[in-house]
Amino acid sequence: MSENTRTDWPYPRPEQPPVPKPGDAAHTVNVWLVPNFSMLTLFCLLEPLRVANRFGRALFAWRLLSADGDPVVASNGVRIEVEGVLAEHALGDLLMVISSYEAEVSVTSAERAVLRHVAAHGGRVGGLDTGPFILARAGLLDQHRVALHWESVPAFRAEFPHIAVSEARFEFAGQRLTGSGGAAGIDMMLQWIEHDYGPALANAVGRQLVHQRVSEEEAWKAGAARTLEDLPRSVVRALAVMETHLDQVLSIPEICRLIGQSQRQLTRLFMAHFGETPKQCYLGMRLDYARRLLADSRCRVTEAALTSGFVHLAHFSRVYQARFGERPSATAERGTV
Structure with missing residues (x-):
């Protein structure tokens, strides 16, 4: 049939x-x-x-x-x-x-x-x-x-x-x-x-x-379980600390102290899973956050820089352009047209 x-x-x-x-x-x-x-x-x-x-x-x-x-x-x-x-x-x-x-x-x-x-x-x-x-x-x-x-x-x-x-x-x-x-x-x-x-x-x-x-609860639990299976717990904890401190940047030694992991071991784990050091990954998270602010809101460049933890605007512009191939002001202009 x-x-x-x-x-x-x-x-x-x-x-x-x-x-x-x-x-x-x-x-x-x-x-x-x-x-x-x-x-x-x-x-x-x-x-x-x-x-x-x-x-x-x-x-x-x-x-x-x-x-x-x-x-x-x-x-x-x-x-x-x-x-x-x-x-x-x-x-x-x-x-x-x-x-x-x-x-x-x-x-x-x-x-x-x-x-x-x-x-x-x-x-x-x-x-x-x-x-x-x-x-x-x-x-x-x-x-x-x-x-x-x-x-x-x-x-x-x-x-x-x-x-x-x-x-x-x-x-x-x-x-x-x-x-x-x-x-x-x-x-x-x-x-x-x-x-x-x-x-x-x-x-x-x-x-x-x-x-x-x-249900949303089931989807969240499934996603969380996969994350814990794929990454060591110390890496997950380090990422969580970084995510909650995008505006007030912590040093890598301070992050290691908070999660109870040596900096040498954490660097080894980040390189193995992401091909980046913890510092490079943290910088990328902050820049991605700044880009979302500039692209999806009417946030000014200076405000986006400060909100993502950058004190010096020139440094922010330089690393932003290196990552995204354009100045932050160009992203901001598209977001406010």
Whole structure:
């Protein structure tokens, strides 16, 4: 018996799943693609909806939008055609903003006004990956818990200290949806499907996507277990100390004292696992932190330098350019356009 003729399958599964047009489905999702968006995030958002249509009739339609109606180039260089202009097709069951690198480069006050218009008319608005920055700058995330990509959390907290940042992969409550991007979009859409059509359909879609739904606690424990298995405990502890002292830099001997490990042994372990000394790794963590601040927020170069533990601006600029191939001011300019 072929899989398509199984009698125990809870939902029909036609050979050609319906791809309804907006207006012909129970729900329409408008997706605003911001230049350099993540293709993976887009696919993970749409595929659960497509599969849900395959099992449960024409439930979901979607429409890809850009600010001007022109095609949008993703972060992997692929050019994606869109079906409309944001300002003309924003209203619907959900307007989802998908962005990734340099989210603010092409976003204007006019687009932020469109987001506010949708929210003012009771529309559900969401953002994935760095999309929450765009929503927050439009004033739409006050009083909401926000989930976003972990790399962007420091910059988001620096720019929006009054907004609570969630440790979850996504937050789906009320009229605001936010998430970290990538596979988190699958779980977000499965929750929507479960909320409106029940767990049987959501689980069937998850099985078809070969996606195992796990709780956030289970995912965190699995990740922590893999980390402990892959790295010696002293290395994990040293990294944790470094991570919590990015602004007030500790010396390597002080870190060794705190974790109870000799500097010689710690250096040997870092070289074996990372190919870098503890000092080099610590410097890289601070520079990566500074880059996230400059790229994802409106942080000034001097502020980013001090926040990542650099006292001398000239030294910061020199090591920053050596690591990233551009001056910190160039990164900051892209983040504030």
